[in-house]
Amino acid sequence: MLYFEDFSEGETFELSSQTLTRAEIIEFAEQWDPQPFHLGEDHGKDAVFDGLVASGLHTLCLGSRMMITEVMNESANMGGKGITDISFHRPVEPEETLTGRLDVTEKTATHPERGDVIFELTMTTSDGSAVLSATYVSILGRRPDA
Structure with missing residues (x-):
């Protein structure tokens, strides 16, 4: 269990990786962000994007899940x-x-x-280019007195 005292400014947690499939992008968009460029290849060609792209909300949710399952659920969150x-x-x-x-x-x-612990989440592609960044303010329990 990680407590408030166990986190250090400047510390980095490397999180996992996940590949977003075409089907996952469309499924998320149908439910949460039904803009044409998130729903299919043909819709995206008329937009500023060159074809289908994932919702930014999808990317944010994916990063949030990684943060929660890999760090926060192991802490006094x-x-x-x-x-x-x-x-x-x-x-x-x-x-x-x-x-x-x-x-x-x-x-x-x-x-x-x-x-309070302030975290900066960054999501990158396999070539290292950043696709998302966000700042989270989390409340962490302090280590109980022994």
Whole structure:
């Protein structure tokens, strides 16, 4: 179990990778972001994108899941205060593999039993180009007194 005290400013967590298939991109878009360029190849050709691209929300959700399952669920996570500075750096195309990285940028002890940790999530493609970045403020429990 990781507590507030176990996180260090400047620390990096390398997260897993996942390939977004054409079917997954369309399925997500049908339910959550039904814009034409997320729904099929033909729709995207009339847009600023050259064909089908994943929703930025899909990329954000994927990164959030990686962060939660690989770091936050192994910590004294007490919830989140918000997500800010969300940037979609470039579109994600079908069959691209995305990898997450989580950087600890700041810590503030806010209460005797908890503190805030600010994380920067970055999602990159296999060639290392960033497709998404976002800042998360999470509440972490402090280590109980022994």
